[in-house]
Amino acid sequence: MANLTINIAGLTLKNPVLTASGTFGYGTEFSDFIDLERLGGFIVKGTTLHPRQGNPYPRLAETPSGMINAVGLQNKGVAYYIEHIHPQLASLKTNVIVNLSGSCIEDYVEGARMLNEVETIPAIELNISCPNVKAGGMGFGTKPEMAAEVVREVRNVYRKPLIVKLTPNVTNIAEIAKAVEDAGADSVSLINTVLAMAVDAERQRPILSTVTGGLSGAAVKPIALRCVWQVYNAVKIPIVGLGGIMNATDAIEFMLCGASAIEVGTANFIDPTVTMKIIDGIDEYLDRHGCQNVSEIVGALKV
Amino acid sequence: MANLTINIAGLTLKNPVLTASGTFGYGTEFSDFIDLERLGGFIVKGTTLHPRQGNPYPRLAETPSGMINAVGLQNKGVAYYIEHIHPQLASLKTNVIVNLSGSCIEDYVEGARMLNEVETIPAIELNISCPNVKAGGMGFGTKPEMAAEVVREVRNVYRKPLIVKLTPNVTNIAEIAKAVEDAGADSVSLINTVLAMAVDAERQRPILSTVTGGLSGAAVKPIALRCVWQVYNAVKIPIVGLGGIMNATDAIEFMLCGASAIEVGTANFIDPTVTMKIIDGIDEYLDRHGCQNVSEIVGALKV
Amino acid sequence: MKKYITDFKVVANEQLSDRLFILRLTPADGSHIAPCRAGQFAELRVDDEPRVFLRRPISIHRVDYDANEMWLLIQRAGRGTNRLACLRARDQLNIIYPLGNGFTIEEQVPDMHYLLIGGGVGVAPLLETGYQLKQYGARVSFLLGGKSCAEIAQVAQFRKVGNVYITTEDGSVLEGLDCQRGFVTQHSVLKEGSFDAIRVCGPGPMMKAVARLVSSWKQNERPHFCEVSLENKMACGLGVCLCCVEDTKDGHKCVCSDGPVFDIKDLKW
């Protein structure tokens, strides 16, 4: 039994296994299958200042070893979350982190200000990388100056750990990571989904209502690992790695590349108990490799 | 039996099915399995002005629905190709296109000048997108100005159809496509491989000697389709689409998104006869959809 | 209702026709099947098929608690269902169940007469629904539609539960049953005042036609008078991914968790 505790950005996780926003609802949907309090934490559904209906149907396409979604941040808004949803989660003995998105800087700032007031929300994940919304979203995450600006403004009002979620749909993700680090982010999480498209050849139509959407699942793991590795070599703040993690070995690969913690996304759909298996698998791996602390494997890749 | 003939960039293809550079050798390796002359054409191994040994072993990692390679343009150079290899291919009744790579503009230009003189080489594919070489390669393909410059210089010396191969590892592929179109490219082909990484968790080492490499195969198809669609909406020159095409339906999806022709890459490894099946499948599809000409489906996606 | 993730063992795979088959399943570890509400569904993990990444939603056709068996009626539609069609006795299948809300059963009104309308493989959830309704003392009739009689599955099973009415597009008939040519909406049994509640599962156009027909009826003012079971592509089946939405009068609702059963009055049809 190695020590699985890890600190990121001033946040203490009992283990490095988190769940990814948009793939874990508000956690409670999984309580029939797993003990939520065994998680290092979970990140709730993408939340925006104002409620959003999301994109029209169809929102889903299956692809080789992956899926494309075009949900478009359907949610009831920050105020509703704070008032009606968070109270049900607040007493859980794990970190309930809110994923905050926005279509303009003011919305991000206002949302962050409101979340800052809720004592039982230990951190936010700032989503500047959603490919599924017209205004803002990924737009903020593709230019270093824009990314830095939104982070700087949010930093002004948000006093707790601030994790910034990055998009892989850029020429140089390390540059973006560096920019948000300089602007005051405590941590970066990556990757969000990869911009992608699916076509119904017989009907000669795009499968998604929005034509393009975000690719996730096992197929993107090699891309995500590369991104984590590039960012690890560019910044000093801790990294939360995700993208295609399906099992403990995948999770360990991310940690070896420099992730201090990981998030499990799409894999929750295929096996709702997968997070528990990943925690156990990391534990077993550390024992087998004679590690006392999970932190020993972070960035331990021998190159 | 629809008419499968298509024109791209002044080049007549008897059908839109080409093979992708680096996955089809010099074609002859496949002559036990298929009739090379049934192909619209094939694109030979990446060639550079000077011979290259490529990267050290290991060069290959298998990934979910894909593979990562780190070959690094191992080849014997343009002069050797022209003198020793091309003569064996010159009499084939199909288009034998040379994929030209370089580590500096001068090399591209000199290589193109030499290839321009060989009458039986109908076109070149200018590879400004190889992720597996230290100098040049993808570097040229990630900045619009750089991409435009190399195309402009090559255009000066190369009089025949010039296809420029683009990388998906950019924030805005349409912008790069536009830049090379303006610089004189007759066509763009996309996508080259996606920058990726694989890790051996037990040995705590990268699998590839170069740490990162290029992802190809079914896993990248959703990304490639999106790129083709974005570029189709930005440029007027014809597009050659590729990335994860495993069967005729995949090929048709690319054409619906705007590709005038397609290339088959990694799929050749899994089924060396796949190109023939794709040609037959396109033919059958056109009949079923009442099309007289394959060009009718190019960009026919209803959005 | 509590959800489970369970390995089932195939007891038998019965081919009904080229395209339709029934999987009879029992928990591999011998445990009891969990209580399921009529109209709920299961998410099946399809192993050994490289082109299937996500689970596949399949309605619960029947739960035989005595035999400790769950039956699924499945139609080959593509890669996943084709693979499921190859399962043999003793093969295992990982299943999340029971999911979704299921049809409303008016437990306080035992002598109600329900009409369960099904088309194609949409008849699947209606068998268990019929059994559960009968258990609550309701009267049950079925109206099943198809291109031809041969395409209507499980008629003998449905007859064990209630009256069966049939419509076929080609006019083919089944001995001893009230078979009429046309669509289900054209069957003479489907008349205002004849039934206290209607439950429908089948192709979208069929369900919409029924909804259009009954929405002017007086009974339609009752809550849950006409419920339909919708389909949609699903990623999670748990209400977390928001991929499977239907645009209802109350905004986007998840077919998997807010449905699959909806009151037609809540839909924008």
Added chain:
Amino acid sequence: MKKYITDFKVVANEQLSDRLFILRLTPADGSHIAPCRAGQFAELRVDDEPRVFLRRPISIHRVDYDANEMWLLIQRAGRGTNRLACLRARDQLNIIYPLGNGFTIEEQVPDMHYLLIGGGVGVAPLLETGYQLKQYGARVSFLLGGKSCAEIAQVAQFRKVGNVYITTEDGSVLEGLDCQRGFVTQHSVLKEGSFDAIRVCGPGPMMKAVARLVSSWKQNERPHFCEVSLENKMACGLGVCLCCVEDTKDGHKCVCSDGPVFDIKDLKW
């Protein structure tokens, strides 16, 4: 040599041990197996296994042209070989073959004495090699090494072809055979002057140890005196992807098409 892409049918899958099994295959369409050179290999498509994308290279263990059967000796190593281990009689398997160059057989010198050294599953190509050498009138001996006797496969088959010498790391012995404790390089039969040619297939360290031992010998001056069969991860098996290179004295060579068999003098060992 002409290459083929052929659907084979499994005649039998014989489990030799927990990890080793033999697939006996025959072309599904009843056609004749193509001529294969000893030491060549095949690329197997592994169906129904989502985590396998590329084909798997497997040596040709034996071709029985009379029975029209190809035998493959396979060790479970991971996802692909585990899947292959589940194949049953009558299952099909798509194979590209024969690939690579194979061992040199000196056709002009019929009375040569060859020593074929194998370790672990590396014994696979040596059986067919033994048969082919005998056909050309050569004398054949085998030196097979393993952790224990139980791990050395197909000894009875090898004895049909020539003398069998054994080394085991644990000192375990096989009745009637010259078994010695240690590594193959330590067996007393492996002495300068005893053999006209050596062919090796096994784990890298073993092959390197043999190469080191014999490279000072006089016979080593002959071309093809000592050949080894290398492994490498492969994508195409056809010499087109350049993924499988070995760094030789003549630069990068493809294990799949320039090899898998190399003369040790050409290697940088």
